[in-house]
Structure formats: C-alpha cells, structure tokens
Amino acid sequence: MGPPRSKKRRPTFRRLLKTSGVKLENKLKNRQLKQQNIAKKQRKEQKKLRQAVKDAAIRTPRPLETYRKRPEEEEDEEEFLETLPTDMMEDDDLQQMTTMARQASFITRDLSSCGPVHGGKKRSSEVVRGYEKVPRKMARMEEKEVIHLLPIKDKTGVIPQSVERVVKKQKEEEEEEEEEAAAEEPQEEENGGGLESIADLTAEQREQLRVQKITQKKLLIAGLGSAIISDPVSNMKRVKELRGMLMESDPSVAVTVRKLVMVSLMEIFKDIAPTYRIRPLTPAEKAAKVKKETQQLREFEEGLVSQYKFYLEDLEQTVRDWKQRKKKRSQAVGFQSYRGLAEVAVRCLCELLLALPHFNFHNNIIVILVPLMNDPAKKVSDMCCDAFRKLFQQDKQGGASLATVRVVSGLVKSLNYNVRPEVLRTLLSLRIKEVEMKKDIEATAPKKKFMNNKEKKKNLSRMQRKWKKAEEKLEKELLEAEASESKEKKIKLHTETLNIVFLIYFRILKKAKKSVLLPAVLEGLANFAHLINLEFFDDLLNVLQNLIQSGDLTNRESLHCIQTVFTILSGQGDVLNIDPLTFYSQLYKMLRQLHAGVPNDDIIIVLRCLDAMLTRRRKQVTLQRAMAFVKRLSTLSLHVLPNASVGILAANRSTMHSFPKCDFLLDNEVQGSGFYLPELDEPEHCNAQNTALWELHTLQRHFHPVVRQFASHLCQGAPSEGAGSLGAKLSRRCPVELFGDYSVRDMTFNPPVAPPSTKKKDRFSGGATLLDPELQRQVQSVLTAAAEDAQLDFTATHTATQH
C-alpha cells in the first residue's frame, strides 16, 4: 500500500540505525518494564476516554442507546479488539457498530476539542479546525472536473454497503458537530437511490456526495486511529493502512483526506511513540531466543520505526513536491492545493520536532525543516522558525540544539549568506548559560591518576588493593545507574553548539559584511558575548572596529557593536588590560546624532553601553573622559523624549557617584587651560573640565516632574542622603529600568497628569504681596470683580476700580 520507494533513501535509515548506541542486556529488561507501564497507562487512558464519552452521551439524550451498551461491553471489547483480525473493513456488522461507536469518540476528542484525555499532551483544536476550513474550498474547485470519478467508484465498490450505516451514525455526530448539520437530510435519500452515474448529478448533488464521502473517510480514519491508540502493539498494521490513505486518489476528496490523515497520524505517533530511542537489534540479539512477550515488543518497535520512517518520508515528499512544483500526482491533487498540503505537512513536522526530540529520525526532521526556515512563503518560514525557537527553549540536554545549529551553519554557508535574518535570530533563544572556557588548557594537561599500578603494589596491602578495586567498580556502577544526563555531557554539548554558532557569526562578519544579516549577528554576539573564547577577542575587536569605522552602519548597528565590545570586556576580558579608546570616541560621537525622533529605542542601548563603559569600568576611565560624557549626555537630555531624559540623567547620576570629581562641572570656575570644544568628537581632550552643566537649569523647568526632580538633584551634586537626595524609589532603579518606567509608548503619561486648576490659583495669590497698600486694594477689587463676573465684562471692572 505504501508509495514506491526509491532505493536512494533506504541507506539513510540503515545508517541512522547503525549509529544508535551500544547495547546492554539489562537495558532490554528495563525497556520491557517501561513498555508494560506504557500499556497500563494506555489502558487507563482508554478507560478514562470511555468515561468521558459516556458522560457526553448522558448529556445528549438521543444517542444514548448506542453508548449505553458500551460500559457493559467495555471489558470484552478490549479483549475483542485484541483478537480482531487486522483488516477491519471486512468484518461483519456488529464489529462495525462497535468500532464506529468508538470512532465517534475519537472524533469528538481529537477534532472538536474535548477535555484532555491523554494527560500531559496538549492538543490545539484550532489547529485542526483551521485547516478543516481550507481544504473544502480547494477541493470544491477540483470538483468541476468530476469525470474522473467513475473508475474509482468501481474500485471501492464495497463501500456503498456500509454507507447506510454510516449515515445513521452521522446523526449522532450531528449533535456534537453542528457544522455539517445542513447537508445531512437530502443525503440520506440520495444514498437510498444509489450512486449509478455521477455525470448526471447536479453541482449540488455532487457537493453532497463529496461531503458524504468525506464523512465516511473521517469515520474510517477515526476508527483506525482509536484502534491503534487502544492497543498499539498489536495494531501496527492499521498504522500502515492509515498511512495508505495518504495516497488517496479520489480527486474530489483527496486533499482533505490527505490532510486529515497527516494530522491524525501525527497525533497517533505522538501518543504511541515510546519515551526512548529504538535501536536496531544486533545479529547476536536476533539469534538469541527470547520470550514471547519480548518478541512481540520487538516486532512492535520494528514496525513502529519503519512506519514512522515511511510517514516522515511521505511528509517530506509532499513538501518537496510543492517546492519543486512537480505535477507528479496531479491527477488526484490539483496543483494549487499542493501549497495547502505542504503547509499541513510542515505543521505536522514541526509538531513532531517538538514532541519527539528523543525519538528516532529527529535529525532527519531537523534536516527537512531547517531549509524551510528560509522559505520565501512567510507562513511556512514563520512556522519553522517558531518551532525551532521553541525547540531551543525546551531543549535541556542540548543534543537537538547542536544538531540544528550544525544544519543551520551548513545552510548559511551553502546559500552564500543569502538567508533571512529570522533564521539567525532563532539562535538567540538558545539556552546556553555556561560552557567550558579553558578547555584547551585543561584538556592538554594529562589527567593524573591517583596511583598507578606499580605504586599501588608498593604501598597498599593485598587486602587494601582488593578493597580499592571493589570501590572503583561500585563507583562506576553508580555512575551508570544515574539516570539523569550528567552535567559534564551537557556542558560539552553546549560548548560545541556555541562554537558552531560563533563560527556562523564570525564567518558572516568576515565574508559578508554588507549583508542584511549583520544586525542579527551583532545582536547575537552581544547576547553571547560573555561566552566568547578569549582567543577570539583580538580579532573580534579588530573586526568590530573596522566595521564601525567603515561608516556604513546605522546608529543601531554600531551601538550593538559597542555593546558587544563592552560585554566582552566586562566579562573575562578583564584580564586583557586594554583601553578601548576608539569605542568610547565612537559612542561619544554618536550621542550627538540621537534625537527624539523615531530611534528613541537606541537610547536604551546607549544606557546599557554607558553602564558598562562608565560605571563598571570606573577604575579604567580617566576623569576627562567621564566629564566629557556627562556634559554631552546632559546636552543630549535636552532634546529627547522625557523617559530618555530620565534615563540619561540617572546615568549621569551614577557617573557622578563613581567620579566624585565631576562636581567641577557644577561650578563655573575654569580649571586648567583651554576652552571647552563642544563639537570636538574626542572625549579626552575636549576640555570638558572648563564648562558647566547649564543644561540642568533648563531641565529644572522641564514639563516632566521626574526630570525636574532629577535635574535639581544633580544640581545639588547628587547627594545620596540629606535634603537634595532622591527618594528611594528613584535612586534604587537603574537607568534602563527608569527608561522603561516612564516610557510613553502606550500613550500613558507616568506620573498621571495633574488637573491644571490648582496652579492658576498660585499665580493669583502672588498679588497679595504687593508693597503699596493702595495698589494692593485696587488689585484685590479687580480680582474679586473678575471672579464674580462670569462673562468677561471689561466695563464693569473698570467702574469697580474707579471708586
């Protein structure tokens, strides 16, 4: 039933199987135990499922009779199913009835989002519903070339027999799925009349026929699915049968059915795949005699692996057909609907990527999906990028991340750096916290053994040696028994992953400086800067400096460069003892170009840089430089948005705290020689010590209360306590946080705007302080008169002043 396999693909399977781990005898035992547990769990779940269906049945009165039978049958049914011959289609009516009843439950559970039957796994019902809407439209277009139908009808001639029964079942389904209610009634009549010639039918009838066929197929899928889930070990052949439906050839329903089958198979595999990787048996193992149960288990595993493999190949083939725009199977499936099919296939692959990272062929899924991240179709690439982002986030061991990163690296290289930046941005969600830094040093030093054999013989008694041997053995066993992944292994994987990530980044920096990927690369470097190996620092600094000095970066990109440099230097770069003067100058230069326009977000990077450059490196920064920065920053704070002003003033505050001598800037006496050169872009010798922070006086009249507060605080020399100190609320927070707090992005003003009426009163009360009593009296009378008159009547006030 399977599709014709080309011989090319087979070896990849074998190779993959060869690579899986070393065998252990007791592992097999463990596996059996696990399998038993799984079976037990499944049985339990099945029971739960029935319970749920029963509850649903009680709620709806009509189908009660069919469901009511089931609780009694429950026990025998399970046994019954196990004894079933594999092909369900040829069984007699009773069997059909029972399985159909279960099919209904399968449909309600999977497709119309009932409660979670299988504990941990989450299903999104929208996924299925969303795609259910799509194919009908597509297939309807197909329908017009309906003449092909005839021969296929003959082939499946058995089906009409069962159709009548199906329709009865549909009535039950109707209550739960109301969408299809409209089409049901006339269908029944038509069934009675038989389906002699399709060509005679009107468009409406054809539509009905199609709906009917789809329902029928749905029930078939559901039946197979629930049978498989109820007892996967003995029902492997049904998986095959279900998979066969992927090759659905009836053009009127092919697209829909294929999509349904893809999704159902995906869910099934997610359910029945064991929690371990299945490895092929060695010839010795095959030859050995095993128990009957073991044999059964082995067969199941083998079948599962091969079915899963074929399924994945089908999915891949679908995607590839779409990509290559082949018209290979176009008799059954129209050209336009390939896209829909491929999207569903990609979605299935993404789900499997996330759900079965431990299982066989995970690498193959990665290999298929990574190139699709760069797909021109936005929907597909977004889906893949999302999936990989999630994979990176949930990947605790790091094996899957490593494989993915490897493939991404190859992709980027092979496409000659013409990839979408989103591909590289997914790498940002890698969960890498620590790596081996001094690998080279420790790795080269040979591990010293506690005592070699000769010494042992000399120093230890016979008894002691024996004891020691036993101890070592025990330790080894303990290590083996430890089920969780050891930390060392994880770190090793992470190190390798990170090396590849950096390789990608450095390659781009070196070879494709002008590509669109640069922002993503810089962002990534800034993100992982603390993990970069010390060896790369020099070259990286050089490259970044050249980049900045080349001048074709945007502000944001060069800010990212600077941030990267200082993140590197603030970590283990401390030992380097270098003074990155040029980067200071660059930032200083850039501060002049920032403004309140669109790139207000750049300020937040500036604030981060300043924290690293001035506050953290305070011991390595000269006073001149700090003062120049303070001066230029306060100039900048005059013409940016209020939240940026607050952030910048807070940064100034922390700078003034780390360089107490900055209070030169607060008095207007000239220190030393020279004039302040505001336009010179060198912080070292712009003579900032000879200027004053006059901007603070302007800022004290700022409309934003917090800016005013900060400005007057700075004016008083930023005391940390006493009258001029800031409240604990403001002084505790770092500039970046303050920037976020007072952001006006969502059109709210923080703090809330006070009603303006109170201020007016203050101004008028100033009149009371006039020295001349005569004038005072006059003002008073005018003011009271103005208050009395609702309308502005100037003549009235004039007369009031006369007497």
Next chain:
Amino acid sequence: MRPLTDEETKIMFEKLSKYIGENIKLLVDRPDGTYCFRLHSDRVYYMSEKILKLATNFSRDKLVSVGTCFGKFTKTSKFRLHITALDFLAPYAKFKVWVKPGAEQSFLYGNHVLKSGLGRITENTMQYQGVVVYSMSDMPLGFGVAAKSTQECRRMDPLSIVVFHQADVGEFIRNEDTLT
C-alpha cells in the same frame, strides 16, 4: 629666534604626530589665541603670539628661553622631544600605556617598562608606536615607544620590555641644568 624652515617643520611634526596623530592642528589652532613654534639656539619653543611679541624685545644672545621648550634638533638634524612638552601633548595622546604603581619609580629613573609593570594599554597599539606613559591614577609620566603591539604584549613573559623609555618627568631633576 626665527620661524622654522619647511624642512625643520616637517621633521618636528613627523615626530609629534607619532604621539598625537592628527591632533597637531589642535596645538596650533587654539580657540584661546594663536600659538606658534619658534627655533632658538636649536631648540623649538611653543608660545602664544602675545609672548612672541614681547620676546622680540630681547636680543638673540640674551634670550635664554621663551614659552615652552618642545625639544631640540640634534647635530644630525633629528628632532628630540623634551619632557617639558608633556603637559601639552598628554591630553591629545592617541595611545597610552598605564604603568603599575610598583613600576612607576623604575620608569621615572629612566628605565624601560617591563611586561610585569604594564597596567593597561590602549587597544590596537602598533609596534614602535609613540605612546604617552601614565600612572594608574592618570598622571602623565613621560614618553615612550611601544616595543610590542597590544596583541603581542599579552603573550610576552613578565621580564620582557614592552615600552622603550624616551623621556620621563624624572628628568626635571636629573637634567635640571640642560632643560630650558
């Protein structure tokens, strides 16, 4: 006292640009008045125009010094920088070396700076680049020439020389009589 010839100007500016690069123009075009270089008995003096006018009142043989001495031309017509220029060149220095407190004294006695005494160095310093030597508390101490580039410095052993000594503020005492 006379202005420098083109040849002399070239030699001297080449020397200065080793330390302060293109910032030389900031020495000449100052917002607080015009400054100029004058040659007097093989020494180059840096002074403001005002002082220059006053100095013309003295005859050549009576004039000992005027303004600030930047250095002198040797008999082979090379320019040698004097420590007196430090105050004017230090703020414009492009490349700096900071010396650890322990190695400060050794440098001030006229010795080269060893790797062990190197506190910090500006990134991307080339080999044989003129540098200004600072103490860790940012006090300019003298002039030097980088013996190794920044990258090479990292791999040197602690006793190798990283900065060659050229002039230091200790000379104010050691060569008190010849510094004018």
